[in-house]
Amino acid sequence: xxxxxxxxxLLTILATIDPVSQAAxxxxxxxxxxxxxxxxxxxxxxxxxxxxxxxxAKLQQAMDSSGTSAKDITGKALTQIVKATGDNKQALINVKxxxxxxxxxxxxxxxxxxVGVAASLASAQVxxxxxxxxxxxASNQAAVVQIL
Numbered sequence: 001x002x003x004x005x006x007x008x009x010l011l012t013i014l015a016t017i018d019p020v021s022q023a024a025x026x027x028x029x030x031x032x033x034x035x036x037x038x039x040x041x042x043x044x045x046x047x048x049x050x051x052x053x054x055x056x057a058k059l060q061q062a063m064d065s066s067g068t069s070a071k072d073i074t075g076k077a078l079t080q081i082v083k084a085t086g087d088n089k090q091a092l093i094n095v096k097x098x099x100x101x102x103x104x105x106x107x108x109x110x111x112x113x114x115v116g117v118a119a120s121l122a123s124a125q126v127x128x129x130x131x132x133x134x135x136x137x138a139s140n141q142a143a144v145v146q147i148l
Contacts, residue, residue, distance in 0.1 A: 008147050009135035012037065012128035015111065016143065019047070019123035022115045029126055031065045031108040034097040036139060037128035042093040042111045044078065046086050050118025055081040057113050057124065059095050061106040073099055073109065 015029035034040060044057045058077035062070040076099065078091050093111075100106045111126050128136060137147055 005134075008137045010130055012131060012136040012139045013125060013141055013144050014040070014128050014139070015126040015141060017111070017113055017122070017124040019045075019121065021119045022113070022122050023119045024053075024115050024117055026112060026114040028060075028113070029111045029124075031062055031067055031110050032126060032128075033065070033108055034095075034100060035107060036132050037136070038130040038132065039094065039096045040109060040126055040128055041095070042124060042126050044091045044093070044111075044113065044124045045122065046081060046089050047121025047123075048088070049081070049083040049086050049120040050115075051083065053083045053086075053118040053120045054116035055086060055113070055120060055122060056116070057091065057093065057111065059093055059109050060112055061100045062108045062110070063105045065108055067108075067110070069106070070110075071101075071106075075099075 014032050017027055059073045060070050061073050062068055076093050111124055113124055
């Protein structure tokens, strides 16, 4: 589509759940506006899952960056990843602004990651894809320290 562009000019790292041995429970990214990208993708990664552990991930939507009226986005939840088949796996959740309830004012998303039963190695990123205003890398979160 843009053969002369660098991949980093078309993708933005908007939010991360950094790699960690995540205790059983739920962690989320902050709320992210969908206004500046034509699409978003959540990348979920597992390492070694704890004994009998499960991992769930979903995208949620809200009306503003405070999470007003938060609710799940229909069809944007992973099939549960389980210890028996889930070590060292990756999963993607795609979302476009039109997947949100924009008629009722929903324009923000966040990723929710839930580890069940036992602490497990996991991480995730939410990437903005195809920015409305290039280059995308100008909108990376502050934790991005190098782009080569």
